[in-house]
C-alpha cells in the first residue's frame with residue numbers, strides 16, 4: 001500500500017501525520033517506508049533526530065536521473081534505517097528546490113512511481129510526505145500512490161483550498177493515475193467544543209466529502225514529540241492523542 005499525505009497548505013499536519021501513522025504501523029509489525037519529498041525535511045528530522053544533511057537522499061535520487069551518463073542507482077540505495085524497528089526512511093534534501101525545474105523540463109514525472117513500485121515488495125506500507133504546494137514532487141507522489149490522505153485544519157481558508165485540492169487529485173487520477181483514491185480527509189487539531197470547527201466539519205460531511213470518523217485533537221505533546229524526535233507511540237503510548245492516532249490507523253486499515 002502506498003499512501004500520500006497531501007495538502008497544498010502548510011502547517012496542517014502532513015509531516016506529523018506521515019511520521020506518526022508510519023511509526024504506528026511499524027510498531028504493529030508492518031514493514032514501513034517513509035519517503036520525505038519536502039525540501040524542508042521535517043519528516044526526516046522527526047524520524048532521524050538530526051538536522052544536518054543526510055546522504056544518500058531523495059534529492060540525489062532525482063538528480064541522478066538528469067544525467068544520462070550515470071547509471072541510475074535503484075531507490076533502495078537511498079533507504080536509511082531509523083532507530084525504530086521495521087521503520088525505514090528515504091530522507092529529503094534542500095537540493096530538491098534547485099533541481100525541480102530541470103526535472104520538470106526533462107519530463108521525469110514518472111521516475112518516482114516506477115522506482116516505488118519496484119520497492120513495494122520489500123514493504124507493507126509506504127507513506128509519502130509532500131511539500132505545501134502542488135508542484136513536481138507532489139504530482140510525482142500522487143502518481144506513485146494508491147491512496148491519498150488529506151490533513152485538514154478546520155479553518156475557512158483551508159476549506160476553500162480543499163476544493164481546488166480535490167480538483168487537482170481528480171485531474172491527476174484522470175491524466176496519470178486511475179488507481180489513486182482519496183482515502184479520506186483527516187481533521188487535525190480539532191476542537192470539538194468550538195462551534196466553528198464543528199460546523200465546518202458537519203458541512204463537509206453534509207456535502208458528502210470523505211471526512212474520516214477519527215479526528216485528532218490539539219496537544220502540546222506533538223511539539224514535544226517533534227523536539228525529542230520520538231513519534232507519539234514511543235514518546236507517550238497512552239496519551240489521548242496517541243490513542244486518537246491509533247483509532248485513525250485502525251479506521252484506514254479497515
Ligand SMILES: Nc1ncnc2c1ncn2[C@@H]1O[C@H](COP(=O)(O)OP(=O)(O)O)[C@@H](O)[C@H]1O
Nearest residue numbers: 010011012013014015016189217218219222223
Ligand atoms: N495534533 C496536533 N496538536 C498540536 N500541534 C500539532 C498537531 N499536529 C501538528 N501540530 C503542529 O503543527 C505544526 C505543523 O505541523 P506539520 O506536521 O509540520 O504540518 P505540515 O507538514 O502540513 O506543514 C507543527 O509545529 C506541529 O507540531
Ligand SMILES: [Mg+2]
Nearest residue numbers: 014015038042
Ligand atoms: Mg511538512
